Amino acid sequence: MDYDKLLNVSVELGCRLMSSGAEIYRVEESVRRLLQAYGLESPEVFAIPNCVIVSIATPEGHPITRMRRIAGHGTNIELLEQCNGLCRRLCAERLPVDEAQELLLALAEHTPQYENRKVLLGYGIAPAFFSPLFGGGVEDALAALIGGLAVGFCLLYGGRLIGTNSFFRTAICSAVASLLSLLLVRLGLGQSVDTVSISVLMVLVPGVALTNAMREIMAGDIISGLSRAADSILTAAAIAIGAAIGLAIGGIF
Amino acid sequence: MSAVWTEYILPCVCSFVACLGFTLVFNIHGVGKLICGVGGALGWLVYLLAGSTILAAFLASAAIGVYSEMMARLRRCPVTGYLLVALLPLVPGGGIYYAMSYCVAGDIQRFLDTLLHTFGMAAALAVGAMMTASLFRAAYPYLRRSK
Structure with a gap:
């Protein structure tokens, strides 16, 4: 052989x-x-x-x-x-x-692979249906849909513009999400900036990294588990920083 | 009746559809999509019924853990996909956001409260799903034999 x-x-x-x-x-x-x-x-x-x-x-x-x-x-x-x-x-x-x-x-x-527009649709649907879970109404859901589509667009097509560093990318997307939510609510679509931003940010949240980290640790792969846990904490920090930047920019106008 | 509808059924339907959205992002096809969606709805239902606390998050993720292990056994597929998507609605995105806004506003007390609560939620989710997965794995051979 x-x-x-x-x-x-x-x-x-x-x-x-x-x-x-x-x-x-x-x-x-x-x-x-x-x-x-x-x-x-x-x-x-x-x-x-x-x-x-x-x-x-x-x-x-x-x-x-x-x-x-x-x-x-x-x-x-x-x-x-x-x-x-x-x-x-x-x-x-x-x-x-x-x-x-x-x-x-x-x-x-x-292996079948969804086309980009279907993936984009997924990025839109998820926040739109998350917003009722955080107490949003129909208008909030619409605003979250738009925000989610924008974030999905950044993630799918903005690779060249915002680089491949995942923390930087997350921060930028999170800034886009919170700025857009602020603007949409100011324009009258949606009731609460918080609800809309949180719904949109749910697509960036490090759920995958967190789940994987714990699975690794339970399986005894401590090194990999710790590196994934660090990844999820840094991603959460990037989301927070990005959202803060977005709100600060929105506050100027 | 209408209270049950708005408080429990509607959120679960929303959770179901949101999870379907995530299956597009994670490239899940066929029956797997439905399994993920139902997992998300189940997790959210348990979370609501148990009172939306950290303990509720633990119970919800335990339920999701058992559910996805069972589905993975039935379909002979890796459990990762079902677990990832079904847990997503419970991940404390709101906690991260509110902690950030309190931090920016300089409200240290509430910032620390929210931060610790967020960590608690994340830990409850992780431990809940993993503990049941480990228990399930240990108990599965016996369950199978008794059938």
Whole structure:
């Protein structure tokens, strides 16, 4: 068997899993199971949120290691489910390594992905229906819808303008959200600036990072858990700073 | 009757639709969308019934934890997606915002109160979902055997 190729496939799978939002233990477990299914005795896998290291020893005793750094993180549940399904299938059927590689490379293309306007719609719907939960009426919901669409637009299309630093991006979006809520309420759409801003800010809130952080810590991956927890606290701070800036700018007019 | 409608049913429907919105953002397809939406509505219902306190957030996230673990077992899918989306309505976005506005206004006492309350909510959410997930994982083999 070509162990170099097997190693490449497994690292690639780990990388896909991680960048679509899997927990550390899932990445490590999936890669380890895959390698064990192909007959390796004790593969070693180490993963932290932006790096996967896989080390195996061939039956002849020759050690090979590969490291893969993961640049961007997102949450793509469909891709995660597909990767998970592929991993299970490979473990059960033990397809030839070349075929496994082809399947893995084809995975991203075959995974359904919502078009940008649908995602934008999602960014709009969520705040609009959050506002009744925070005591808003129909007008507040409309204002939140507009705010959410604006934030979604910034996140989806404003990448080049506001950079890729996630804290800076969050702060800018949060400033846009609070400034827009202030303006909309001044113009007469919506009753309360607070309700509208909070509803819009819910799309930026670090719920994903917080949930993942706790899952990592419960699974025993303390380093990854702490780094994700720090991520969620910094994101919350960025939201607060951005909202303060937005309100301050709005206060000038 | 109308009180039940406006106080419980309508918020849960809103939570359901808001979660559907998030499934578009996180690229969840098919039945998964409905599962996430129902999870969000369930979480919010428990939160309202238990009195909208930190303890209520804990109970709500515990309910969501059990629900999403069950759904993940049924569909043989990673639990992450369902859990993430269903917990989102409970994340204390309001706390962050009010803490910020008190801080800017220089009202230190209320700033600290709100900040601690926000941390409490976040911790309750995280611990609630994770504890039930761990318990569920420990108890699942026995539940399965007794069927």
